[in-house]
Amino acid sequence: MSHPAANYEEIRAEIGRRFPTLSRQLQAIARFALERPHDVALDTVAEAAGKCEVQPSAMVRFAQTLGYGGYSEMQRIFREQLVQRSSSYRERIATMRRAEPNLSRPKAVLHDFVSDSIAHLTHLEEHVTAERLDDAVAIISRARCTHVLAQRRAFPVACYLSYALGQLELPVSLLDGVGGMLREQVHAIRDEDALIAVSFRNYTPEVLELTADAHRRGVPVVVITDSAVSPLARSATVAFDLGDDSDRPFRSLVEPICLAQALVVSVGHHLTGTTRAKAKRPARRGK
Structure with missing residues (x-):
């Protein structure tokens, strides 16, 4: 990269591209930067280093690896992203929690999940770009058959995608x-097909291996995962990284299911628009 990333999307992509070549320490900092961008934006280099359990000099070295003159220059990108965001739902959630201190245990559990889901959906809308959505819709729409691969906790997302794409009368296969x-x-799977692969940390080894195999054979791959440095993202034609929820005992499925629904409905709109455009074409007259 001749010049360092100029915005947040570029720096996320650059971190993902460089991640396999980084040292273990710099990989830890890369994960921290992608998973906790607010801390990078707001903390001093010493505070961020403490949270990442490295020396401040390592944070500076990470920034320089990405082409910046120092940590503060890289931090500016994260601060600009923070300013551009809409008002934080997390602040509203904190207020809700303070306002309801005496909820019964089942009600408190429901309240906690609802609050986190609001934050997840806000994150989804802010971080999924129109370009990635358009590219994924195009891949699925033109595929001879769409195959869906997931295991363990990601499997419900694959089941929904298989069901919903089938309702559009598209050829679909749940692997x-x-x-x-x-x-x-x-x-x-053939190269005129498409593969949708879903996996979150701790990633299912078989899903990683088989997705990489399909990618090497030229199959277009749409990935839904949790981080730009996810090993699954390396095999993606289009990747959606939804954020790492590994510090929670249960990963919420609200975010990936919402994304899956958006993809299915968008594919439906795309196919309907294509059909109408073909219908409007004037028929050729015979000689």
Whole structure:
């Protein structure tokens, strides 16, 4: 990169691109920067280093690796992103929690999940770009068949995508590995098909391996994961990184399900628009 990233989207992409080549210490800082951008924007270099459990000099070295003259120059990008954001739902959530201190245990659990879901959906809208959505919709719309791959806690997202794309009367295959045939199912995918792969930390090794195999064979891959430095993102044609929720005992599925619904409905709009455009074309007259 001849010049350092000029905005937040560029720096996220650059961190993801460089991540495999970074030292273990710099990889830890990269994860911190992507997962806690508010801290990078607002903390001093010493405070951020303390949270990342590294020396301040390592934070400076990370910024210089990305092409910046120092940490403060990189920090400016994160601060600009923070200023551009809409008013924070997290502040509203904190207020709600202070206002309801005596909720019963089940009600408190529901309240906690609802509050976190509001924050997740706000994050989703702010960080998913129109370009990525358009690219993913185009890949799914032109595919001969769309195959959906996920395991463990990400599997409900794959089930929904398989069901909903089928309701659009699109050829779709849920790669569920019944009978131990997952590897064979993935190897049957052709380059005119598309693969949607979903995985979050701790990533399912088989999903990573088989997605990488499909990508190497030229299959367009749409990835839904939790970080720009996710190993699954390396195999993506288009990647949606939704943020790392690994500090929570249960990962909320609200964000990936909402994204999945948006993709399905957008594909439906795209296909309807294409059909109408074809119908409006004048028929050719015979000679």
